[in-house]
Amino acid sequence: MKKSLDVGFPVFRETCYGPRRYLPRMRLEPVTEDNYRAVVDLEVHEEQRGFVATNLKSIADAWVYRPKMQPLALYAGDELVGFTLLHRDQPHDLHIVRFMIDRRAQGRGLGRKGLAAIAEVARGEGRTRLTLSLVPGNAVAHGLYAAFGFKETGEKDGDEIVMRHDLAPARHSPQG
Numbered sequence: 001m002k003k004s005l006d007v008g009f010p011v012f013r014e015t016c017y018g019p020r021r022y023l024p025r026m027r028l029e030p031v032t033e034d035n036y037r038a039v040v041d042l043e044v045h046e047e048q049r050g051f052v053a054t055n056l057k058s059i060a061d062a063w064v065y066r067p068k069m070q071p072l073a074l075y076a077g078d079e080l081v082g083f084t085l086l087h088r089d090q091p092h093d094l095h096i097v098r099f100m101i102d103r104r105a106q107g108r109g110l111g112r113k114g115l116a117a118i119a120e121v122a123r124g125e126g127r128t129r130l131t132l133s134l135v136p137g138n139a140v141a142h143g144l145y146a147a148f149g150f151k152e153t154g155e156k157d158g159d160e161i162v163m164r165h166d167l168a169p170a171r172h173s174p175q176g
């Protein structure tokens, strides 16, 4: 049976000015024989290609480093919108090795919702920190992570900037 993690609830705000931002339910689903081709087909903008490995490479990494690495597909409602690769190597940390939102779905707040979904996974496992590293110059990702609560640790992972987010206990609304 497929396991999924539902985070929050869908909200559709219709106002007298017309539809407002649609805040879909974000789910993290395992990468399986049913969705892996679609996950491989997800892509970032051309100018973002230096910021993240392809999902094909990430799925290969996950196979090599299984079971510590876990590839997960990000769904907004029924729509496949992104991908993440998580690494569980330390008891208290959940390390985000890869994180991407498909170019066609970017700019809709899904990056933030995806991070919130990952944070919920970490909290559910009793973990207290999210960690990641990013390529210098990746201003959008840096801005997203900083706004979410990540801080630079001052360390480097190769050329990459290491960031960490200490998780507060779960709030009533898990949408972040």
Ligand SMILES: CC(C)(COP(=O)(O)OP(=O)(O)OC[C@H]1O[C@@H](n2cnc3c(N)ncnc32)[C@H](O)[C@@H]1OP(=O)(O)O)[C@@H](O)C(=O)NCCC(=O)NCCS
Pocket (backbone or CB within 6 Å): 044, 045, 048, 051, 052, 098, 099, 100, 101, 102, 105, 106, 107, 108, 109, 110, 111, 112, 113, 132, 133, 134, 135, 138, 140, 141, 143, 144, 147
């Ligand atoms: C980083 C990434 C995941 C963000 O995804 P997203 O769904 O577009 O993010 P959101 O819509 O939640 O936006 C997050 C913030 O970035 C800002 N942002 C999004 N796209 C932007 C752009 N092209 N230029 C400037 N700011 C941008 C948004 O305004 C938002 O800021 P706000 O909350 O203050 O409004 C996505 O750009 C991506 O997949 N990039 C390529 C892969 C990558 O770099 N991954 C990270 C590796 S460490």
